[in-house]
Amino acid sequence: MSPPVQTHQDADTAQGFWFGDADTPLFGWYHPAQGAIRNSGVILCPPFGHEYMVSYRSYKHLAMRLARAGFPVCFFDYDASGDSADSDTARVTSWRKNIKQAAEQLRRLSGVAQVSLFGMRLGALLAAAVADDLSAPALILFAPVVSGRAYVRELIVLRGMHSIPPSDHPQQQISDDELTGYAFDARTRTELGQLDLLKIAAPQAATMIVARDDISGQEAKLANAWHLDHRAIHLSDSSGYAAMMTEDAHESVVPHTVWNDISEWLCSQIPHKKLRPEPAVIRRGDAALSIQAPLAKHCRLPYATSILEEEIVSFAGMHGIVCRLRPAHPASNIPDNKLSARPAIILTNVGANHRVGNHRLYVKLARRLAAQGFTVLRFDKRGIGYSLPTPAGLENDVHSPSGIDDIRSAMKFLEESYDAQQFVLGGICSGAYLSYLTAVHDERVTGLVLMNQLTFHWRHGDVIQTKKASTLKSTQFYWRAASAGDTWRRMLRGKIALRRIVGNLSKRLSRQVISSVRHSLARFMKTHHLLGRVARNFRAMQARGVELLFIFGENDSSIDLMTQHLGANAHLLPDRDGIHIEVIRHVDHTFTPMWSQEYLTDMLASHLEKRFPE
Incomplete structure (x- = not known):
């Protein structure tokens, strides 16, 4: 069947x-x-x-x-x-x-x-x-x-x-x-x-x-x-x-x-x-x-000392929820689409998970940021949740290039329906990847929040399971593990894939060496054209004034990916004032511990409050 x-x-x-x-x-x-x-x-x-x-x-x-x-x-x-x-x-x-x-x-x-x-x-x-x-x-x-x-x-x-x-x-x-x-x-x-x-x-x-x-x-x-x-x-x-x-x-x-x-x-x-x-x-x-009764598309949520409004929205075959601050009393004479001059925030799916995010993290982020005056959209790109399949007719196509068009459609919708003029894009893993690609070519993006991004290039035919199998923890994790006696006992019992780990670490090292050589040549010849494409893309975004926030789990291999393309602590990027790097210890790839979710939410709210004041 x-x-x-x-x-x-x-x-x-x-x-x-x-x-x-x-x-x-x-x-x-x-x-x-x-x-x-x-x-x-x-x-x-x-x-x-x-x-x-x-x-x-x-x-x-x-x-x-x-x-x-x-x-x-x-x-x-x-x-x-x-x-x-x-x-x-x-x-x-x-x-x-x-x-x-x-x-x-x-x-x-x-x-x-x-x-x-x-x-x-x-x-x-x-x-x-x-x-x-x-x-x-x-x-x-x-x-x-x-x-x-x-x-x-x-x-x-x-x-x-x-x-x-x-x-x-x-x-x-x-x-x-x-x-x-x-x-x-x-x-x-x-x-x-x-x-x-x-x-x-x-x-x-x-x-x-x-x-x-x-x-x-x-x-x-x-x-x-x-x-x-x-x-x-x-x-x-x-x-x-x-x-x-x-x-x-x-x-x-x-x-x-x-x-x-x-x-x-x-x-x-x-x-x-x-x-x-x-x-x-x-x-x-x-x-x-x-349908014998009207369907409620809006709701109001008490949140701390605020009243939030959440609205169910649909656009371009996709579904999402817009969360924003509303006055506590309906007598306010502030127009609906003029409640905040801050950029709108768009949260992009984590892998194949629908818009609530792993452990409801996107729900928590959206409500916290909305309470600070941001308009926040968490939506399902095509192929995820209740949105239509991708143009190729697929579901769960996590890295589909159509995701870029989906984010741009979301931006257009927020422009037309909420008078948004600028945007902060963010996400975890694949959500960070699609946010990055969208920001490269869309000047409406004024901020990026990239959390544990594991790739800057996704090629047709790549398979997520294969990528996951070849993805290691951060290099620093292995240096620390090498000093632990239990690591050597597990290796002697054959419980550690030593050959695969050494092979992948060697590849990382060679890529980082190539990146450093390119950087040295670029400085000597006073041109950025010798840098890799990723570094050039971020430099171009910096020239537009895009605020960059990188968030990593300490043991996540996304740190090594950044080092490979942007140098240690992103030193290949010139404008240090527009870059913030946050490394969180004792977490996994999707920030599972509840304390880390609270920490991440507080940190992100503080950063955006500082970078995009009312």
Whole structure:
């Protein structure tokens, strides 16, 4: 079975919206039913943390498939996750409430009286916990967390397996209340420990359980336990879970076989409506779409002493969220598009992760910078998130050259809709790469924030997995490691790829020597034309007055990349006043520890405040 392709119609019909409590709004995607509507909508309950990030694209494809089958669908973010607002409510209590709020909203939008539930991992546990409260006619659990207590233990073990170098500084510790960059406090752990599907009666809903295919789980045990109370239990062993739940979202494979089985089973349980609701039916192409209530595109968020406005925006086939400062009182007479004369900030995707960024870092950055008076757009370039595929029809094409056009389209949109005149572009890794390329030729860019950029040249045919396999830590990391006795013991046991490390370090050294020779010749001959292309590009940007901020993890090989092209501490660039280099110790490539996220946010906010005063 060939996987379905995302069409313009699919992207056009899915609509982002805000719902829930006014002070802590939730973000969701509404997929109206296409064709004849069925008697139930479907709520997609996401998993937690890293599992949410890598499964995001797969959830989108499931939502589109179910909508094509006649189900109105809502895929949403829990409180304090994804694009949603943050609250101080106990997480698990809040997340169960959020599912009920999403169900109420889906009924209002679609006109259906019933709402079925789908969940994966933690989302499955939460869905099962509220299914009877919602009188759900159908319940689908994919690789469900059966015991909340066992799940907490599993995550705590996972936390201890990180490779982030330890720090002796008391403010640089990974606390017990975080997990791979996400808040995971004692109250959340306690609440989860109280949930156990084997200790509750089987939900009244017709139930489908899909087993994971990587390890032996408890799905069969759960099906047998519930079968004693409830005969409508369907256990599936369709494969696809392991290929979806990868380390990196770029490598995640949509489980089309599983999604097809779920769609067919759900269609067998939920018939079509006899009559479609008449009001507010709109048509796009051949699809009849029912939207019976307005979709909220704006929300206001209390943030410290400020009020922020977040607006869901669409342009050139792409989707994003604009965050900016709003007056606390609506009586202000300041025009909407004149709230700040500062440059607008655009945050570009980290790899194949959608616009919230790893560990929600982009959400935190956007809200912090907006509170300082900047207009901030975090958006999904083509091929990522809910944006259309690239011009080549691809998803997850992280380094596609069309990304440059996407950023320029975002700049044009901000010019026309928010009166932005200048721009600061920023991102991590591939987001830094595309920001750099855009800034080289676009004079509207007045600032660059490049975080752990791993390449300045991406050639057609390059493969991310190959690049990652050949990417090492910083040279300084290996010098420090060479003085540690454990390093030599691991090398003698064959646990260190010494030949590959030495080979790559030799290449680094030779490139840095070539760069130094070029620099010496350029100084002797008083011309910059002998410098490499990257150095010339940065010099040209400096001549335009572009403010440059480089941010590196101490052990990240991006430091050596800068040294190779720009010299140590970027000494090949003449204007030192326009350059700031920040090296952060004890972090990984995506700034996972929560203390480092706070440090990075504070540092970036301070830098931009200084460089671009009101």
